[in-house]
Amino acid sequence: MRAAMASPGYAAARSLAMPHVIPHEDAGLRCTVAVEQPLPGAQAPRRRVMRGALVLLGRNELRRPVLRVVGGGGAPALSFALAGDAVRLFTRFAGEGRAAVRVGPGGAQVLLSDCPPDALRRFLRLLRLKVTAGPRGAPRSPRLLERLPPAFAVISPLQERDLLRAPGRLRGGERPAEVSPGATGPWLPAPVTGPRRPPTRLSAEQEAVLDAVRSGKSIFFTGCAGTGKSFLLKKIVGSLPPKSTYATASTGVAACHIGGTTLHAFAGIGSGKASLEQCIQLAERPGVRQHWLACQHLIIDEISMVDGKFFDRLEAVARAVRKRDEPFGGIQLIICGDFLQLPPVCKANEETKFCFQAKSWRKCIHINMELTEVRRQTDKTFVSLLSAVRLGR
Numbered sequence: 001m002r003a004a005m006a007s008p009g010y011a012a013a014r015s016l017a018m019p020h021v022i023p024h025e026d027a028g029l030r031c032t033v034a035v036e037q038p039l040p041g042a043q044a045p046r047r048r049v050m051r052g053a054l055v056l057l058g059r060n061e062l063r064r065p066v067l068r069v070v071g072g073g074g075a076p077a078l079s080f081a082l083a084g085d086a087v088r089l090f091t092r093f094a095g096e097g098r099a100a101v102r103v104g105p106g107g108a109q110v111l112l113s114d115c116p117p118d119a120l121r122r123f124l125r126l127l128r129l130k131v132t133a134g135p136r137g138a139p140r141s142p143r144l145l146e147r148l149p150p151a152f153a154v155i156s157p158l159q160e161r162d163l164l165r166a167p168g169r170l171r172g173g174e175r176p177a178e179v180s181p182g183a184t185g186p187w188l189p190a191p192v193t194g195p196r197r198p199p200t201r202l203s204a205e206q207e208a209v210l211d212a213v214r215s216g217k218s219i220f221f222t223g224c225a226g227t228g229k230s231f232l233l234k235k236i237v238g239s240l241p242p243k244s245t246y247a248t249a250s251t252g253v254a255a256c257h258i259g260g261t262t263l264h265a266f267a268g269i270g271s272g273k274a275s276l277e278q279c280i281q282l283a284e285r286p287g288v289r290q291h292w293l294a295c296q297h298l299i300i301d302e303i304s305m306v307d308g309k310f311f312d313r314l315e316a317v318a319r320a321v322r323k324r325d326e327p328f329g330g331i332q333l334i335i336c337g338d339f340l341q342l343p344p345v346c347k348a349n350e351e352t353k354f355c356f357q358a359k360s361w362r363k364c365i366h367i368n369m370e371l372t373e374v375r376r377q378t379d380k381t382f383v384s385l386l387s388a389v390r391l392g393r
């Protein structure tokens with residue numbers, strides 16, 4: 001319940017102040033939506049783009065699944081009755097936060113982009129299963145409804161009966177299978193082949209960290225080796241909008257693990273040892289500046305190896321380039337690492353500071369959390385030995 005309340009869909013629906021459309025975690029998605037509707041006689045479809053729209057999956061008064069798109073600025077919502085067999089999903093790029101839903105034989109398409117990939121996958125799975133399990137025999141001409149259906153209700157969470165009604169190949173597995181654009185035949189995707197891995201669930205303490213990230217506050221979380229810091233970071237990356245999220249780490253190897261880049265490559269200020277003015281100039285180069293401006297969520301893994309002075313320099317550069325006075329120029333920081341592991345790399349006789357000793361650390365980090373449950377080993381004696389070594393005992 002806590003996770004559902006913290007979900008983007010839940011928050012988005014609350015902000016609409018529409019108590020009857022508060023979705024559970026999977027039924028609402030905040031993203032950019034382009035609606036393309038073919039016009040009779042016209043060569044190009046009519047296209048309408050809505051940024052920051054809320055996409056809801058619900059049912060109308062006939063209990064048929066409906067996809068509703070609520071744009072900003074008080075524009076009327078668009079609702080599409082999902083016409084059973086004519087619905088097609090294009091999910092090849094779901095991992096990059098993009099997908100398309102062709103809503104009926106008329107060819108109208110709802111294109112979703114800049115979605116948190118994990119939320120998008122869950123939404124598509126729910127849509128696929130609910131449409132499959134819903135009443136068969138679609139209305140003859142599925143259409144864009146002119147008026148909101150009087151009885152739009154957010155669709156219920158997946159229940160056992162939905163799974164039982166769905167074809168066997170859709171029942172298990174969290175991974176949405178892919179339908180390539182232009183594919184013919186029934187809209188249902190090909191079965192996922194190969195051994196099915198059990199779905200991985202976050203532990204309660206990992207879930208609490210994810211909730212804190214979703215609250216929008218800047219967070220540092222730590223934990224000894226094997227507590228699932230990198231595992232959780234991947235989940236965090238998957239829960240944030242791709243266009244404004246930058247996953248970085250102090251080293252290339254750590255960056256690879258979370259599918260990101262190094263913090264130095266992102267920042268574009270070299271070692272950061274030049275004067276602040278020079279660093280700002282470097283960060284304002286084309287190609288670097290765009291990243292600084294687009295970034296809303298900056299993830300930094302293996303923070304123990306980032307020098308405190310470099311962190312202070314980044315913080316000052318962020319405020320200057322983004323022209324915002326808030327700490328780190330208003331970027332949400334999601335920082336992870338274990339200060340009892342590797343320290344910052346430095347030359348002989350060079351003085352270094354850990355990041356938590358940086359002047360700007362306290363004003364930048366709002367929440368500190370610790371993961372305590374070791375997930376890599378189950379042998380308790382070995383885990384306590386490792387813990388003693390970590391603490392230098």
Ligand SMILES: Nc1ncnc2c1ncn2[C@@H]1O[C@H](COP(=O)(O)OP(=O)(O)OP(=O)(O)O)[C@@H](O)[C@H]1O
Pocket residue numbers: 200201202203206223224225226227228229230231232338375376
């Ligand atoms: N919730 C979970 N469910 C299943 N497996 C998990 C979970 N959390 C972590 N793991 C597994 O535990 C192992 C250790 O996780 P991970 O490498 O993320 O730890 P870490 O804290 O980053 O370790 P290190 O500090 O050594 O890099 C991995 O094999 C990971 O897949």
